[in-house]
Amino acid sequence: MWPDNHVDRNSRSTFEFMTSEKGVKSNRQKRTGCKQLSALALTTFAMASSMAQAEPTVNGNEISWPDDGWYQVQSSDGATTLCGGGSSCTVPAGSYLVINHTTGVRYTDVQVSGTASNDGIVVSQNTISWPDDGWYQVQTANGSKSLCNGGTYCDVDPGNYLVINHTTGARFTNIVVSGDSPVVDTPVSATINRDNHIEILSEVFSVYTGNVYGDTLPRKPEDFMLERSPVHLEVTEEMQNGHEDAFLLQFTCNNGGTMELFSTSGEFESSAATYTWHDCLEGSLVHDGTLYANYGNSNTGENRDLVSADYNSLYSTGETVEISGEFGGLVDWDDGSDIIRIEHWANSEVDYSFQDATLVVEVSGANTDTQYTWLEQDDNVFTAELSGSFQLNSPLTEGQAVDVATTEPLSTTYTLDGPFEYYTGFAQHPAWTFTDGALEMTAEDGSALRLRADSGDEQTAEISLLQDGVVIETFQQPWSLWQGVLTEVQDDVRNF
Structure with missing residues (x-):
């Protein structure tokens, strides 16, 4: 349940947590190649398909044409050739014949007035x-x-x-x-920049899906309890608080500390458990704090509330973890409902930190909701939505706090091909190709990033980099760069 092996801290890079066993695994090398190939393919396809019906255009004394063949400009009667090849031809005012010899298409009576126009620019x-x-x-x-x-x-x-x-x-x-105002260049030391925006977005998405926590969250200590004989403690009437059944167990830890389980059950097979650790050594980890989990209806799990925690832990190798707030996930299916499958992760007022001698990852004030849902309607429909805000501080942000928020929820709706498979994994569904919504992040040094899902291409997102509110550059990136982190939500801590 808890890792005993750790990477030598002396060999760690600034991306260590994201590539360690505790953090999200990086696919940076694979993503780079994918980015280049996808960008090239998308650009080529967009240009090729849009040029198919393009015609020569005239601006001033210049006739120009698209790059879809070998063109020739002739006098209107075809007796004289003025230009052959290239992409434009400058001619006197008059009427001309333009021929695309690659396709055989002839454009007659192309009028050149000699008056330049930059309409639209x-x-x-x-x-x-x-x-x-x-x-x-x-x-x-x-x-x-x-x-x-x-x-x-x-x-x-x-x-x-x-x-x-x-x-x-x-x-x-x-x-x-004319240059009425200076061009704002992205500072070399900008926290959010072209070189690191893919990795920072990956870390941001990992907060929304819960993957940023890796396996450092407090979890239901099932194995720990099975290996020990508990002591039954008295449950007072106040503690029972009207529940049909309640019990309190105390377990002794390896170092003499304790862990207590207070469990209650009520109507409709609902149950709740509070785990309280007091300086409890388990393996290489010392636990302190509480974890409250409501299990809801044990048949479907649909009534589960978020888990609440006020917890910290210390690894024998020196790393510390602290988390407070409410969080939780749900992976479930129900044949008798419109929702036949849902994968979900949420944060509510979550503060989290992972720290060792050289590395700090902090998530503050996280209020997010991410869910992927399969609906049984006339057609099998898949929907995805990601929303919320938080503050992030990590090696990728070089110790600066970055404010992150969706200005519009990222969302998509997709009709599945063929019959729905209840246990099909995320990788076969377009969970990462959001088509609507927007996300913004801003660092303390004024560097910022805006992401818009409606880029005009369902497979790409529009990215804008800013400095002090001024747009530096805008470009598109394929959603596949973040497929790994967007196609799997954190496993719920009530599962084991």
């Missing part, structure tokens, strides 16, 4: 923005360097820029940015 201070009508790229004026890819805006230094809508092939030249 907006410059505000240091930000260039554009409508959501294609995949845009911002380049230096001569096209030698790409500055932003995708999204709906780009923060740049003062100067002239080329903006290209690769979906339509439209090119907007001489976009002037």
